Amino acid sequence: MTNAQKTGKPKLAFRPLPVPQVDVRGFWGDRVDAVAARTAEILYERCVEARMLEQIDPDRPSPGVVIPFHSPSPDEAANPGFTGSTVTTQMFWDSDWGKTIETAAYSLYRRRNDALEKKIDAVIDLYGRLQQSDGYLSSWYQRIQPGLRWTNLRDCHELYCAGHLIEGAVAYFQATGKRKLLDIMCRYVDHIADTFGPGPGKKKGYCGHEEIELALVKLSRATGEQKYMDLAKYFIDQRGQQPHYFDEEARARGADPKAYHFKTYEYNQSHKPVREQDKVVGHAVRAMYLFSGMADVATEYGDDTLRAALDRLWGDLTTKSLYVTGGLGPSAHNEGFTSDYDLPNETAYAETCAAVGLVFWSSRMLGMGPNARYADMMERALYNGSISGLSLDGSLFFYENPLESRGRHNRWKWHRCPCCPPNIGRMVASIGSYFYGLADDALAVHLYGDSTARFEISGKPVSLVQTSNYPWDGAVSIRVEPQAPVAFTLHLRVPAWCRKAALKVNGKAVALDAVLSDGYAAIQREWRKGDHVELDLDMSISRLFANPEVRQDVGRVALSRGPLIYCVEATDNPGQLHRISLPRTAEIEAHHEPNLLGGIVTLSATGRREASEDWRNGLYRAEPPASEEARLKAVPYYAWDNRDPGEMLVWLREG
Amino acid sequence: MTNAQKTGKPKLAFRPLPVPQVDVRGFWGDRVDAVAARTAEILYERCVEARMLEQIDPDRPSPGVVIPFHSPSPDEAANPGFTGSTVTTQMFWDSDWGKTIETAAYSLYRRRNDALEKKIDAVIDLYGRLQQSDGYLSSWYQRIQPGLRWTNLRDCHELYCAGHLIEGAVAYFQATGKRKLLDIMCRYVDHIADTFGPGPGKKKGYCGHEEIELALVKLSRATGEQKYMDLAKYFIDQRGQQPHYFDEEARARGADPKAYHFKTYEYNQSHKPVREQDKVVGHAVRAMYLFSGMADVATEYGDDTLRAALDRLWGDLTTKSLYVTGGLGPSAHNEGFTSDYDLPNETAYAETCAAVGLVFWSSRMLGMGPNARYADMMERALYNGSISGLSLDGSLFFYENPLESRGRHNRWKWHRCPCCPPNIGRMVASIGSYFYGLADDALAVHLYGDSTARFEISGKPVSLVQTSNYPWDGAVSIRVEPQAPVAFTLHLRVPAWCRKAALKVNGKAVALDAVLSDGYAAIQREWRKGDHVELDLDMSISRLFANPEVRQDVGRVALSRGPLIYCVEATDNPGQLHRISLPRTAEIEAHHEPNLLGGIVTLSATGRREASEDWRNGLYRAEPPASEEARLKAVPYYAWDNRDPGEMLVWLREG
Incomplete structure (x- = not known):
């Protein structure tokens, strides 16, 4: 070096x-x-x-x-070298x-x-x-x-x-x-x-x-x-x-x-x-x-x-x-x-x-x-x-x-x-x-979403318009509008969560493998007014598992779709979320709900729920709890606690 | 009243x-x-x-x-009514x-x-x-x-x-x-x-x-x-x-x-x-x-x-x-x-x-x-x-x-x-x-275990000798030795954890149902030197489940045998106990180990354990963790942390 x-x-x-x-x-x-x-x-x-x-x-x-100085901790108070709180x-x-x-x-x-x-x-x-x-x-x-x-x-x-x-x-x-x-x-x-x-x-x-x-x-x-x-x-x-x-x-x-x-x-x-x-x-x-x-x-x-x-x-x-x-x-x-x-x-x-x-x-x-x-x-x-x-x-x-x-x-x-x-x-x-990173002769698109960007490259003004319903839908249409033709590399991120992506430039399919480097597709060309790029990111639902080193998540599963992590909230689900479990085989469906939480895609599935109606006699018993089918609904984590206060859970039990 | x-x-x-x-x-x-x-x-x-x-x-x-007076909590220190620490x-x-x-x-x-x-x-x-x-x-x-x-x-x-x-x-x-x-x-x-x-x-x-x-x-x-x-x-x-x-x-x-x-x-x-x-x-x-x-x-x-x-x-x-x-x-x-x-x-x-x-x-x-x-x-x-x-x-x-x-x-x-x-x-x-409760004309045996008791009932001295390897074995032999014949009721506890109990007085079987009240068998008779009672308490292993209201134990199982609750310790088991799960169908065996922890009965079973050898690339992934068979061994909870320091777990994951 x-x-x-x-x-x-x-x-x-x-x-x-x-x-x-x-x-x-x-x-x-x-x-x-x-x-x-x-x-x-x-x-x-x-x-x-x-x-x-x-x-x-x-x-x-x-x-x-x-606002008072912070109270000394017992350790501090006991420390002969402690010269008083300073913060x-x-x-x-x-x-x-x-x-x-x-x-x-x-x-x-x-x-x-x-x-x-x-x-x-x-x-x-x-x-x-x-x-x-x-x-x-x-x-x-x-x-x-x-x-x-x-x-x-x-x-x-x-x-x-x-x-x-x-x-x-x-x-x-x-x-x-x-x-x-x-x-x-x-x-x-x-x-x-x-x-x-x-x-x-x-x-x-x-x-x-x-x-x-x-x-x-x-x-x-x-x-x-x-x-x-x-x-x-x-x-x-x-x-x-x-x-x-x-x-x-x-x-x-x-x-x-x-x-x-x-x-x-x-x-x-x-x-x-x-x-x-x-x-x-x-x-x-x-x-x-x-x-x-x-x-x-x-x-x-x-x-x-x-x-x-x-x-x-x-x-x-x-x-x-x-x-x-x-x-x-x-x-x-x-x-x-x-x-x-x-x-x-x-x-x-x-x-x-x-x-x-x-x-x-x-x-x-x-x-x-x-x-x-x-x-x-x-x-x-x-x-x-x-x-x-x-x-x-x-x-x-x-x-x-x-x-x-x-x-x-x-x-x-x-x-x-x-x-x-x-x-x-x-x-x-x-x-x-x-959303973007601008270099001398390149623009990287880090984030997707309906938007318009204005920048200069090689001294020439360019507009870039994204049309998309991201993150609810993985289809992203990008119009590149330079005032005059200009050569630069457009880097488009293909997220790792996406299992299947398709790219077209001006309507023509581009083999992603050939242009992908570090998870970005690089399109180098002279861009002209009217050029357009279509990126289609598959947004199927994922079950996420944690490394078994993480004791708190073992035996549990989190749901995601696209960039979003989901959670269940009490207001959408039967009480006591810890009782819920999601079988690995359960089918999970996505639904767009335009009137919920500003318009979101929810996930739903049929899971199981442990019942306690027959537990009158104590805390512990040799017979396992009965369980029943339970319909679950998950919302994006970011949107939680925007309705009635209640329980919330990201990592669902599997089982 | x-x-x-x-x-x-x-x-x-x-x-x-x-x-x-x-x-x-x-x-x-x-x-x-x-x-x-x-x-x-x-x-x-x-x-x-x-x-x-x-x-x-x-x-x-x-x-x-x-020993200093306890340090005031931040709440106390902020409370104008707080007049100093008193304890x-x-x-x-x-x-x-x-x-x-x-x-x-x-x-x-x-x-x-x-x-x-x-x-x-x-x-x-x-x-x-x-x-x-x-x-x-x-x-x-x-x-x-x-x-x-x-x-x-x-x-x-x-x-x-x-x-x-x-x-x-x-x-x-x-x-x-x-x-x-x-x-x-x-x-x-x-x-x-x-x-x-x-x-x-x-x-x-x-x-x-x-x-x-x-x-x-x-x-x-x-x-x-x-x-x-x-x-x-x-x-x-x-x-x-x-x-x-x-x-x-x-x-x-x-x-x-x-x-x-x-x-x-x-x-x-x-x-x-x-x-x-x-x-x-x-x-x-x-x-x-x-x-x-x-x-x-x-x-x-x-x-x-x-x-x-x-x-x-x-x-x-x-x-x-x-x-x-x-x-x-x-x-x-x-x-x-x-x-x-x-x-x-x-x-x-x-x-x-x-x-x-x-x-x-x-x-x-x-x-x-x-x-x-x-x-x-x-x-x-x-x-x-x-x-x-x-x-x-x-x-x-x-x-x-x-x-x-x-x-x-x-x-x-x-x-x-x-x-x-x-x-x-x-x-x-x-x-x-x-061990015992003594009333005017009755003696209750609350606890079992090799022992000798001396007491007076109706003014007459009585010895009562229990011979038993309890809690490792549920067979209890009781010899009642009054100095002179004396009538009293002997109450013998039949624990709720016991699924099958048998009682004999002087070698003759007694139908438990007929004498059982509030979980105690009552034997009323005139007791004479040489009278003996045999109580046999079945000590099969139990899986215990918690009421689903208990969020921390849901999907988990605890093992017990007789009065003892068991736990797994790191020293007896493959590392990271949270990775272990015990299938509901796994057979659990009891072994007497006279040289372990002062002589105990251990429990063992074949469970499963989540592996992380293939998790080099991150914390979360869409593929579930692999799991492998793992041999488990449990010891009585009371005896834990008497050997090498290490992890311990009572409530095992089921699955």
Whole structure:
């Protein structure tokens, strides 16, 4: 491998299209409309109710500590080295504003809303007035803990907050053309770049909660400023190096580095340099954000050493620690990973933000070239474990996304740690940017769905129109409309879940085997107005089985159709879902139900159900329970808990 | 119902035989020997190591607070009414001494040990010197929190500690003939009776942790003092009455009654008067101790109103909230009950003390007459969920008794809250007293096993010798040896798990149907030297199924033989026990293995096991896992984790 390959500019980088270049209709159109119609405003209102405006308004008294510092655990309290609690979720209110601004930006692009735009402008004005003359900007450190800036990167989310404000700034600029927040954040990032980095006198730190890395890549792409990209790379390269920054920083503030709530730096993936990591550990959202930034840097610098680490980590996550829904991070304790194959269903934490983070990571792995390995996973997480976090009408949220519920897990209006609502909001509202990857002479279609994209290739404007009822139907018709003939390669994903696919270009069948590479069909030609491609993806129903290493799913089956994972809900089925079993031989039918849950395809079958009418005399007996036929109906997992609260189950017993 | 029936003396009360009147051999002989050889001394040594001697020695400086008060929960810390933590496990060190003395007492009876006896005598001497002139005796309140006695019965275990010291005193008196501790405790109980009760100026309280009720019954039976029995009845009658004592007491010490860690008085079964209770709620050990005391009082006073409540509670526990092992209380949070049919296996708390408590309660329900409903449950809890808490060699302990383990649940030397080790120690060492119930003209045989009992009936001494290899073999031979002919009814339990039983008296077959009532065969005759009875209980293997209401056991099967529940352990079986399934048609064989785990009967069968050799490519796939034949071997649940640490499973998948 030459040095140029390791660190030079990559030959072929696929970058996402900015949100305003892709209009989605159909399934995703409905989702985006719900965010634009409701979620975006709800996020703003909840921030105001939480007193977040007060914190960023330099003309009003500081609200002080509104959300208490977390209570010490018994372990901490008993630890003589414990120097008091250092974290409150209020520290990351700037990030909530950042994601709220980002969601609003995409929503405003989708649907004009002058009142909301005015409110966001006012928030941006406050940040403009709050910003210090040296560029520094943190409502927490300026208003609540002045004098302490850059003293606890490990716990206090300072650069994480900057990252989310950067993402908000880029989005608001792209959607509205307004530069004010972008300029504010460029000034702040200039200050950060003066503070952190390899040069003499600069801090060698990085954030305990990754986020700024991927945000700096976005900022660099939006502004063309290489310095921001280099800073992203610095934070990634520096992570986990010795002497450990968080140790030194703790000592500098008079604390014992060992008095760390989460005990190990695996929690924030700084236990070793990122290129040496091969297991996905710690806090799930942190991990996904880090790997997203790493993938961006690997793409932009053609860094194969990062890519190798990412592939190891990808293999670890997807073969040992991922729910079938694309959810991840089973434990509430560390909001993250535990041990290999530990995937409890009812107690699954599977934070919405973590699945959103997996969408981020997967999509960024596609920067290094089309590969269905990543795109299939992006689609899995998108259609299941992430959008399950938002009610169909865009007004209610899940923080945890279990795969089994006794009926008491229901959607919330808000959360004490409100990271998930604006995260799922911005992801849904920006869905168009996940559809395509654009390289110098190629366009990759990662996602299917009724939509129109506009982009330039070899300097020539092209429109690409997808007509499809995806994900309910696998037939996708694509019209390519260049203003003038232009040669490029169109890469079309053929998902691994699809057992039979057919491709036609301008009505002529193309042998898929001949053009398929890494799960993408490559069509290289000079494209002319009126060219059209038909892709037909078979959407038969699958029974999915888990690796027998997964104790919680053994003897069980999950149903899927296309990219969707299904579940049964109490409202559609006889009571006590654990009593239901699905024989392996049972026929499963798909039905389109246009009036159910916004229009879905349901699955139904005849299973069996254990009866207990004759169990009056006790809990245990030597005679097996009687069972009877039971008609089952399953709905897409993402749509659960949008009707009457009740039990839910993804993994059905087989038998 | 006449008043006399409600509150008069009962016609027929069956009381247990004191420990020294029953010598056990065989299965229980081995268990008792382990306690006498090791556990009894270990308990004493651990108490000393924990600094418990310092606390009761008036000549040494008080150790102060050695075990911290429990850390407030986040809920508590956030509650403005929370007035600080009020509980430390150190408060109940007297109870640990009480149970340690009790275990030592039975052990000394079993096996002379002058060194241990001397140590226990010294402990008793310290208590004698610690006791105040008014009779009061609490090492915690006298040495650590002077001036606060009787200010927090709800949380601080003051009467609970007295109860355990009383039980220790009675046992030590019965086993050694030494009265010193008995006299100390009678003086203390006299003081308690002066302090609490219906009279004017007396406190209307009772303990937050029940225990003294059943202890007072023991003391009354041992001393013949009716006052002690009446005090037991008072505590039971008063529990849960309004105005609520714990509310008033909290106000009296300046605390908000609502600032209660466990939020509801269901936790300590004082949410309503005991006769109105019909659900088993709250802390499991507390519930079992209360119901034990209630059953004793119902027996001694012929109180049918208490009996009716007990039967409702019994029905609730045994049909909705009991593990198949006789374990109970699934949740660590309240060390107790949650909701009906919630019986998680891996996270089962199922405290050893709770199963011991169920043995106490069941045995005391037999005071009101022989009924296999209660005796079968006593046997279930005895042979499974309770003695699982003690290693075969008597040196290591379980606090929790889950029904499934990934291999990391292993026996401990001790516990921060060391209630279980001396509780299982005293229960095992006193096992003889659970074998029989003696009434004026009847003897009930509740338990079978090689043993000799000595008792008097109608003033005439009788010996009863059981010869049996129970529980490994169901053949029981009983020789009745009265000094002179004496008429009485011999009640012999025929367990419900037994599908076929045969009875002979002096070699002559007796038709069981004709003599069976409430699961006991009644043989009324004049017994003469040389009379012998043969009872043959079929011990075929059973597959047990759980009521389909129990979500955690659906599609699963447990194996039992006689009173024993079985489990599979990793050391005997192919790895990852969750992969194993047992077809319903598989033949199961029993083998006596004299050299395994002290000599047991194992069960074996050919099941199936899911393989994962071909799963290299991921977590989920559309093809079902391959399975292969697998030979299974199960051992009695009580004996698990006595070899290499590893996985364990009671409920096997069927299929």
